[in-house]
Amino acid sequence: xxxxxxxxxxxxxxxxxxxxxxxxxxxxxxxxxxxxxxxxxxxxxxxxxxxxxxxxxxxxxxxxxxxxxxxxxxxxxxxxxxxxxxxxxxxxxxxxxxxxxxxxxxxxxxxxxxxxxxxxxxxxxxxxxxxxxxxxxxxxxxxxxxxxxxxxxxxxxxxxxxxxxxxxxxxxxxxxxxxxxxxxxxxxxxxxxxxxxxxxxxxxxxxxxxxxxxxxxxxxxxxxxxxxxxxxxxxxxxxxxxxxxxxxxxxxxxxxxxxxxxxxxxxxxxxxxxxxxxxxxxxxxxxxxxxxxxxxxxxxxxxxxxxxxxxxxxxxxxxxxxxxxxxxxxxxxxxxxxxxxxxxxxxxxxxxxxxxxxxxxxxxxxxxxxxxxxxxxxxxxxxxxxxxxxxxxxxxxxxxxxxxxxxxxxxxxxxxxxxxxxxxxxxxxxxxxxxxxxxxxxxxxxxxxxxxxxxxxxxxxxxxxxxxxxxxxxxxxxxxxxxxxxxxxxxxxxxxxxxxxxxxxxxxxxxxxxxxxxxxxxxxxxxxxxxxxxxxxxxxxxxxxxxxxxxxxxxxxxxxxxxxxxxxxxxxxxxxxxxxxxxxxxxxxxxxxxxxxxxxxxxxxxxxxxxxxxxxxxxxxxxxxxxxxxxxxxxxxxxxxxxxxxxxxxxxxxxxxxxxxxxxxxxxxxxxxxxxxxxxxxxxxxxxxxxxxxxxxxxxxxxxxxxxxxxxxxxxxxxxxxxxxxxxxxxxxxxxxxxxxxxxxxxxxxxxxxxxxxxxxxxxxxxxxxxxxxxxxxxxxxxxxxxxxxxxxxxxxx
Amino acid sequence: xxxxxxxxxxxxxxxxxxxxxxxxxxxxxxxxxxxxxxxxxxxxxxxxxxxxxxxxxxxxxxxxxxxxxxxxxxxxxxxxxxxxxxxxxxxxxxxxxxxxxxxxxxxxxxxxxxxxxxxxxxxxxxxxxxxxxxxxxxxxxxxxxxxxxxxxxxxxxxxxxxxxx
Numbered sequence: 004x005x006x007x008x009x010x011x012x013x014x015x016x017x018x019x020x021x022x023x024x025x026x027x028x029x030x031x032x033x034x035x036x037x038x039x040x041x042x043x044x045x046x047x048x049x050x051x052x053x054x055x056x057x058x059x060x061x062x063x064x065x066x067x068x069x070x071x072x073x074x075x076x077x078x079x080x081x082x083x084x085x086x087x088x089x090x091x092x093x094x095x096x097x098x099x100x101x102x103x104x105x106x107x108x109x110x111x112x113x114x115x116x117x118x119x120x121x122x123x124x125x126x127x128x129x130x131x132x133x134x135x136x137x138x139x140x141x142x143x144x145x146x147x148x149x150x151x152x153x154x155x156x157x158x159x160x161x162x163x164x165x166x167x168x169x170x171x172x173x174x175x176x177x178x179x180x181x182x183x184x185x186x187x188x189x190x191x192x193x194x195x196x197x198x199x200x201x202x203x204x205x206x207x208x209x210x211x212x213x214x215x216x217x218x219x220x221x222x223x224x225x226x227x228x229x230x231x232x233x234x235x236x237x238x239x240x241x242x243x244x245x246x247x248x249x250x251x252x253x254x255x256x257x258x259x260x261x262x263x264x265x266x267x268x269x270x271x272x273x274x275x276x277x278x279x280x281x282x283x284x285x286x287x288x289x290x291x292x293x294x295x296x297x298x299x300x301x302x303x304x305x306x307x308x309x310x311x312x313x314x315x316x317x318x319x320x321x322x323x324x325x326x327x328x329x330x331x332x333x334x335x336x337x338x339x340x341x342x343x344x345x346x347x348x349x350x351x352x353x354x355x356x357x358x359x360x361x362x363x364x365x366x367x368x369x370x371x372x373x374x375x376x377x378x379x380x381x382x383x384x385x386x387x388x389x390x391x392x393x394x395x396x397x398x399x400x401x402x403x404x405x406x407x408x409x410x411x412x413x414x415x416x417x418x419x420x421x422x423x424x425x426x427x428x429x430x431x432x433x434x435x436x437x438x439x440x441x442x443x444x445x446x447x448x449x450x451x452x453x454x455x456x457x458x459x460x461x462x463x464x465x466x467x468x469x470x471x472x473x474x475x476x477x478x479x480x481x482x483x484x485x486x487x488x489x490x491x492x493x494x495x496x497x498x499x500x501x502x503x504x505x506x507x508x509x510x511x512x513x514x515x516x517x518x519x520x521x522x523x524x525x526x527x528x529x530x531x532x533x534x535x536x537x538x539x540x541x542x543x544x545x546x547x548x549x550x551x552x553x554x555x556x557x558x559x560x561x562x563x564x565x566x567x568x569x570x571x572x573x574x575x576x577x578x579x580x581x582x583x584x585x586x587x588x589x590x591x592x593x594x595x596x597x598x599x600x601x602x603x604x605x606x607x608x609x610x611x612x613x614x615x616x617x618x619x620x621x622x623x624x625x626x627x628x629x630x631x632x633x634x635x636x637x638x639x640x641x642x643x644x645x646x647x648x649x650x651x652x653x654x655x656x657x658x659x660x661x662x663x664x665x666x667x668x669x670x671x672x673x674x675x676x677x678x679x680x681x682x683x684x685x686x687x688x689x690x691x692x693x694x695x696x697x698x699x700x701x702x703x704x705x706x707x708x709x710x711x712x713x714x715x716x717x718x719x720x721x722x723x724x725x726x727x728x729x730x731x732x733x734x735x736x737x738x739x740x741x742x743x744x745x746x747x748x749x750x751x752x753x754x755x756x757x758x759x760x761x762x763x764x765x766x767x768x769x770x771x772x773x774x775x776x777x778x779x780x781x782x783x784x785x786x787x788x789x790x791x792x793x794x795x796x797x798x799x800x801x
Numbered sequence: 802x803x804x805x806x807x808x809x810x811x812x813x814x815x816x817x818x819x820x821x822x823x824x825x826x827x828x829x830x831x832x833x834x835x836x837x838x839x840x841x842x843x844x845x846x847x848x849x850x851x852x853x854x855x856x857x858x859x860x861x862x863x864x865x866x867x868x869x870x871x872x873x874x875x876x877x878x879x880x881x882x883x884x885x886x887x888x889x890x891x892x893x894x895x896x897x898x899x900x901x902x903x904x905x906x907x908x909x910x911x912x913x914x915x916x917x918x919x920x921x922x923x924x925x926x927x928x929x930x931x932x933x934x935x936x937x938x939x940x941x942x943x944x945x946x947x948x949x950x951x952x953x954x955x956x957x958x959x960x961x962x963x964x965x966x
Contacts, residue, residue: 020905021897025897025902026880027839028881031839031906033833033842119823119825195904195906196850196852196904196938196939197842197906198844245905248904250940279846280844503904503905685900686900686903688900688945692943692945693941694943696944697940719845720847720849720850727937728944728948729931734943734945
């Protein structure tokens with residue numbers, strides 16, 4: 004392990020973001036208020052699948068205080084279809100055109116003097132629907148004779164493909180046994196406490212559209228949003244806002260921006276559209292993957308893994324705008340931390356009459372971890388090998404890194420036995436086994452879970468397209484600007500927003516590390532889409548890696564100019580200049596020094612004191628590209644390196660299950676993560692405990708339910724249940740640090756591991772608790788009803 | 802449609818306001834939109850998430866479930882009232898040190914709940930803290946940092962017992 008002494012990286016630095024958040028002085032999207040601003044409300048379809056026969060907006064338009072009413076016809080005139088990352092011709096407008104494809108789809112929108120009036124007016128819009136057959140079961144929807152969700156597509160099976168890596172057939176032929184499971188991972192929703200929204204202001208004289216929105220990719224896909232809004236990209240300013248959580252759910256937000264933008268054009272006023280919770284639960288872009296897995300693991304008699312087959316049907320809902328990236332994502336670590344020489348992955352993407360999928364923390368790798376860990380537990384059980392032992396036998400060995408997994412992705416570094424050992428030690432595995440035996444003797448069903456799984460970080464964009472034959476985009480950069488002002492103050496500029504994480508703190512810590520100054524002395528600002536350098540923003544656990552990389556690059560450039568100025572002033576050579584808390588000095592001659600204030604002042608105000616020919620000012624900008632991305636092979640037998648900063652974690656939860664009520668109580672939760680060099684232990688701990696809590700939600704409570712008519716049954720927080728402080732235990736968190744060889748400081752991303760691993764670990768724990776009854780867990784969430792039913796069935800079998 | 806308008810008076814963070822509002826106007830919209838106190842956030846508008854929690858006559862209230870006209874004559878404290886000059890209140894300082902927040906959206910509501918808890922129970926157990934804050938949702942932290950922050954604030958007597966707001 005690298006032993007570079009560091010001053011700030013690795014320290015519990017207090018977050019720079021906190022003071023404004025704690026005092027109610029942050030600026031979230033809903034806090035924006037412009038002169039004359041109107042407020043929008045949306046009328047949503049009560050039908051899951053229907054032709055729109057007629058819309059009458061006259062009563063709404065006649066209501067005093069109403070400035071504009073728009074429908075699908077207006078959307079076709081005022082906007083282009085929403086950005087789509089799929090190759091298939093799936094067309095989606097922000098307001099339904101001609102037909103509705105899910106209950107909750109926006110049919111019309113109103114701008115009025117206040118939200119109350121806007122909602123009144125929405126209630127006065129009369130829509131006549133001609134209902135169509137509703138598809139809620141993907142297995143039915145993919146049949147050729149099924150009613151089509153999109154008439155222009157050949158069928159609802161919008162995409163289907165098998166990719167095969169290594170000698171899969173040989174692996175299965177040489178196996179002593181094949182472990183098979185059908186597993187169900189239902190759709191959940193990110194549900195940040197701040198819904199999605201936008202304020203748009205359009206100036207018809209200049210053609211400029213100003214947008215305040217909690218979207219992420221302002222300097223990555225902002226130009227695509229310009230296309231939707233029918234404005235020139237050079238006239239679209241999307242402002243970075245404080246964002247009240249995202250968890251992957253606010254990457255583009257084309258719908259809310261388009262609705263506010265169209266109403267702004269039509270009304271001639273600034274318009275705010277904030278989703279309410281029902282909007283967000285039924286019609287956001289952030290419902291997560293919804294998969295039926297048929298999985299097979301080929302094993303030898305001694306427990307060696309020889310091959311893996313994953314066949315997955317994914318219910319995408321009514322649109323396919325975000326494509327099958329979550330399956331590309333899963334491929335990055337499909338074989339987990341294990342040596343599996345070959346695997347095959349078949350995906351069938353199906354359209355149904357539900358709100359469409361987007362991305363939620365874990366992004367498909369969460370579900371794959373669940374499937375793989377369920378298989379590993381099943382293999383242990385069927386072979387009579389201990390769950391810990393079978394994992395140890397199959398772990399990639401610590402001396403095998405960088406490791407190329409069968410699909411071609413690179414695992415940069417890792418020490419999986421060490422992580423496992425630490426988790427078992429912290430949990431007291433053997434004592435837990437004794438405690439469990441005693442509990443069982445008293446008739447209590449206590450279970451100990453184990454999951455050892457990957458947490459890939461720093462996505463490469465090839466994952467969005469390598470399923471297709473044609474190549475696609477390869478840039479996914481992040482940029483930072485850094486200046487030393489005329490008063491000697493450091494100002495860093497980001498081009499992606501605060502998304503509820505800690506980017507300002509990461510930037511300040513990195514600048515402080517490079518210059519030897521205090522992180523509190525760094526001011527961090529943001530730029531909009533008109534002024535930004537290319538930056539994809541948070542997602543795929545990339546931000547800490549990408550920001551540290553961008554900052555180190557910017558510091559290097561800034562230091563170069565500062566060294567030349569300091570050397571000129573101190574009559575030394577630039578290569579002898581070093582930087583510290585107070586300023587620049589000559590190496591080994593500390594009293595030959597110039598402070599940051601004097602350096603700044605000279606750079607901006609005293610041109611004639613600068614080296615000949617040098618420009619005034621001190622600013623550097625650096626764009627940090629993906630540190631390790633390679634092209635997939637043309638035959639897609641090798642997908643290249645695309646998600647190589649491979650974190651790892653081992654979770655050991657302890658649960659007690661009440662077999663009569665089906666209630667699960669979490670008694671303890673131990674989690675050990677290795678995400679490379681830890682930048683800020685305290686903020687990483689928050690990411691882990693928060694992620695595990697979302698994983699607890701996934702495992703026990705959260706599911707977006709629809710009835711047979713496609714009506715959403717979980718349209719409020721009274722039905723879609725998030726864990727509260729009473730459902731989660733005090734977490735016991737440990738770290739192993741295996742630095743990445745490919746990133747600055749050896750950092751890997753740690754934003755998703757909690758949610759990627761906890762569902763698998765809790766399934767393992769509950770199954771272990773119910774082992775005396777012979778219950779297997781193949782489906783999440785493990786609600787009281789589901790568990791009680793399983794227990795009842797198991798008892799009936801005996 | 803004719804609208805009725807009610808005149809109300811309320812004291813928010815020590816400042817007296819007189820307003821004309823529709824009877825259906827929610828207290829949270831009155832605070833945010835009419836008075837510009839955007840520190841109080843809206844999370845669900847159906848009384849589950851607690852993001853909009855403020856103190857009305859000293860008791861925590863979901864301001865999305867209360868009408869502005871019901872607050873006529875009341876004294877209201879919002880997060881802005883905890884730190885009127887922008888310097889962190891000791892409770893806020895404890896949240897910062899223990900990382901009782903991440904995105905900050907639920908934070909104002911959590912702070913108001915915590916303030917009420919510590920006023921009434923100066924030395925709460927972890928179970929009591931969890932019970933109290935389970936009234937509100939946080940989607941970022943897993944609650945551990947919030948629990949730790951409230952414990953830290955209790956140790957420091959950040960909120961005087963029985964303090965009036």
